[in-house]
Amino acid sequence: MDKSKVPNQPIDDKTFVAGITQPKKVNNEVKLIGKCFKQRYLIETKIGHGGMSDIYRAKDLYLESLKIPEPYVAIKVLLSQFSNVEEAQQVLIKESVQTQQLSHPNIIRVYDVDTDDGYHFMVMEWLDGETLEQVIKRSKPLGINFNGTIKLVEQIASALSYAHQQGIVHTDLKPSNVFLTRQGNIKIFDFGVAKSFQHNVDQYALAETDHDSSLTGYTPAYASFEQLAGEDACAADDIFAFSCIVYELLTSKHPYQRVAANEIELTKTKLIKPKHISLGLWLTLKKGLAIKKAQRVDSVKNIIDKFQSKSWPITTAVASVLALTIIGVLVQLSHKQEILALQSRLVQSTQAQNDIQAYEFLPASSVLARIEEIPSDKLLIRNGLLRKHQKSILDTLEQQIESLPKSSNGLYQDYKKIESMISNVSSYYPDSVRLLQISNQAQRSKQSVIDSLSERLTVLLSQSRYNEEGDNNIQTIIEGLAFIEPEYQYSPSEADFNLYSQAFATALKSHNVKQLNTLIITGEVIFSNQPLAKPLIEYGSELRVAVRKLSDYNDAKAKGLVVDYPYSAAEVYYRDTFNKLTIRLDSINEPKTLHAFDQEVRDLATNLPEDFEPLLTLDKRLAASFLRQANIFLDKQYLKTARELFARGNEMYERLNGVQRL
Numbered sequence: 001m002d003k004s005k006v007p008n009q010p011i012d013d014k015t016f017v018a019g020i021t022q023p024k025k026v027n028n029e030v031k032l033i034g035k036c037f038k039q040r041y042l043i044e045t046k047i048g049h050g051g052m053s054d055i056y057r058a059k060d061l062y063l064e065s066l067k068i069p070e071p072y073v074a075i076k077v078l079l080s081q082f083s084n085v086e087e088a089q090q091v092l093i094k095e096s097v098q099t100q101q102l103s104h105p106n107i108i109r110v111y112d113v114d115t116d117d118g119y120h121f122m123v124m125e126w127l128d129g130e131t132l133e134q135v136i137k138r139s140k141p142l143g144i145n146f147n148g149t150i151k152l153v154e155q156i157a158s159a160l161s162y163a164h165q166q167g168i169v170h171t172d173l174k175p176s177n178v179f180l181t182r183q184g185n186i187k188i189f190d191f192g193v194a195k196s197f198q199h200n201v202d203q204y205a206l207a208e209t210d211h212d213s214s215l216t217g218y219t220p221a222y223a224s225f226e227q228l229a230g231e232d233a234c235a236a237d238d239i240f241a242f243s244c245i246v247y248e249l250l251t252s253k254h255p256y257q258r259v260a261a262n263e264i265e266l267t268k269t270k271l272i273k274p275k276h277i278s279l280g281l282w283l284t285l286k287k288g289l290a291i292k293k294a295q296r297v298d299s300v301k302n303i304i305d306k307f308q309s310k311s312w313p314i315t316t317a318v319a320s321v322l323a324l325t326i327i328g329v330l331v332q333l334s335h336k337q338e339i340l341a342l343q344s345r346l347v348q349s350t351q352a353q354n355d356i357q358a359y360e361f362l363p364a365s366s367v368l369a370r371i372e373e374i375p376s377d378k379l380l381i382r383n384g385l386l387r388k389h390q391k392s393i394l395d396t397l398e399q400q401i402e403s404l405p406k407s408s409n410g411l412y413q414d415y416k417k418i419e420s421m422i423s424n425v426s427s428y429y430p431d432s433v434r435l436l437q438i439s440n441q442a443q444r445s446k447q448s449v450i451d452s453l454s455e456r457l458t459v460l461l462s463q464s465r466y467n468e469e470g471d472n473n474i475q476t477i478i479e480g481l482a483f484i485e486p487e488y489q490y491s492p493s494e495a496d497f498n499l500y501s502q503a504f505a506t507a508l509k510s511h512n513v514k515q516l517n518t519l520i521i522t523g524e525v526i527f528s529n530q531p532l533a534k535p536l537i538e539y540g541s542e543l544r545v546a547v548r549k550l551s552d553y554n555d556a557k558a559k560g561l562v563v564d565y566p567y568s569a570a571e572v573y574y575r576d577t578f579n580k581l582t583i584r585l586d587s588i589n590e591p592k593t594l595h596a597f598d599q600e601v602r603d604l605a606t607n608l609p610e611d612f613e614p615l616l617t618l619d620k621r622l623a624a625s626f627l628r629q630a631n632i633f634l635d636k637q638y639l640k641t642a643r644e645l646f647a648r649g650n651e652m653y654e655r656l657n658g659v660q661r662l
Helices: 061-065 086-100 132-138 146-165 235-251 279-288 300-309 314-346 350-360 364-373 376-388 390-403 415-426 433-462 474-484 494-510 513-526 531-558 567-573 575-586 591-605 613-635 639-658
Strands: 016-018 041-049 053-060 072-078 110-116 119-125 129-131 178-181 186-188 216-218
Touching: 041 072, 053 061, 072 086, 086 110, 086 119, 129 132, 132 178, 132 235, 146 186, 146 235, 146 300, 146 433, 235 279, 235 300, 279 300, 376 390, 390 415, 390 433, 415 433, 433 474, 433 494, 474 513, 494 513, 494 531, 494 575, 513 531, 531 567, 567 575, 567 613, 575 591, 575 613, 591 613, 591 639, 613 639
Parallel strands: none
Antiparallel strands: 016 216, 041 053, 053 072, 072 119, 110 119, 129 178, 178 186
């Protein structure tokens, strides 16, 4: 019998994926331990199991070769019985794509998805800790106190809000899909059944091509009523699941005893308020747990903002309310006295009365702009206006922050301008709690973007991904960081520089003009502050000019134009190559090796003019080497070998004598 159809009965917390036929089970327990995927990922131990896949800890042999202290990754592998099921492969690929486009410190990073020896797998960052499901089990029967809960749900809310802004709803949010690291950081994972519910949200969003896919997924105990009814995914689905998780953290119990939302009898079901929160917070959380979407709170942010603004224990809150009430009465009495005194002064002068009326009817949008016009002897009028319009002024400030123009690529807010606007208003409301919240929110948002971009840089550099385009372009990311925080300096690791140096040497050796240009740009924007990188970057800057001139020459030749060869630029470009060839030539003392070297130089010469000075110099040394070895083998009576060496050496000298530089 299908448990999900039994009314008012708890059901298994299991993800249901429609559109995938369940194949016959195949026992592949510990089959992969010791296996190495792509000659890089060495499977060490199994750490988890899902409906369609197992998760393993693996050692990244490439990272280990770079002496990375913790060279581990997590690998999700489709079970053997799903290896040939195309729909299952689509779920794995979709999870990789969905997660890779979500760059957030509280969302797990996915590095790659691939196939090896019939196994389909996804490579993710390695996390050390436990799931919230385990945390909740350990908190029974009392749950986690408010302060402990808020530290966790703030991070979950931040990740969900970010995903929703990108137009993605998780659709299978539950405690077992949320991970708590030993450092106290939350990581949300398992976006395999996530859905896009908006389009063209921003430039981060990847276009989906499978809108008609029948694959859907949910866990009944955390699925919204609308999900279970087959409606299109939306943020409200995650809001319901998020609220269930908050409730479980506070109580160690599911709010609806794990009964599916479409099986709950509303007339007989009563939600019980957690002991760790106030009535005000409970009313907000209760809206998140509403069965029908129309009664549900409209965003995760609304829930978390309420929790953050009301994070006092009940007794403290009551005491605070009483204290504020008393203070309010005293302030009102004080204000009344000020007003009476003011009125007694104003009646003495008609002109003063007109002044008061002129300022009194100032709209909120003009108060701060004209507040300094008020004479110093009208301090009461000034303070009264600021008090009267405080809410409107702060509302206007939030609206202005929201409407500020973003960076040139439309991705980042102008946090420097935001800080300046908040600072300006703070001079008039230094003790405003709301203004402090606005400032803290801006700082958190700014730091979140900086952390996200820094993590993305770290991944790109550790994987030598210097040629990425779009939002993953290294120069674009650095420009974004500079826009967000001009004083921020990204610090690459020594391993990053070693990888960069190797890539630079490889590009030089293969004369890959395009790759060299990319690496020169990367060196200037990433490694300019590293002493070891200075000589390489200086050579890179000189090389960059040479590369551009050679590229212009090649473009002109391709168009059939007659142009002079850029000898000086070529000498810079090929300097390292000819220096290394000269060193190698001096160490050759065997005819076969010398002939092979000669062929290598001839291959190189096909891209160079005959009168190229470094080539002429090397050829002279090469010809001399042929004659020198010819004499050696002549002395040894190896006449055939000696004749061949003499012939090649003389041939080269005759050619060199006929070459004239244009």
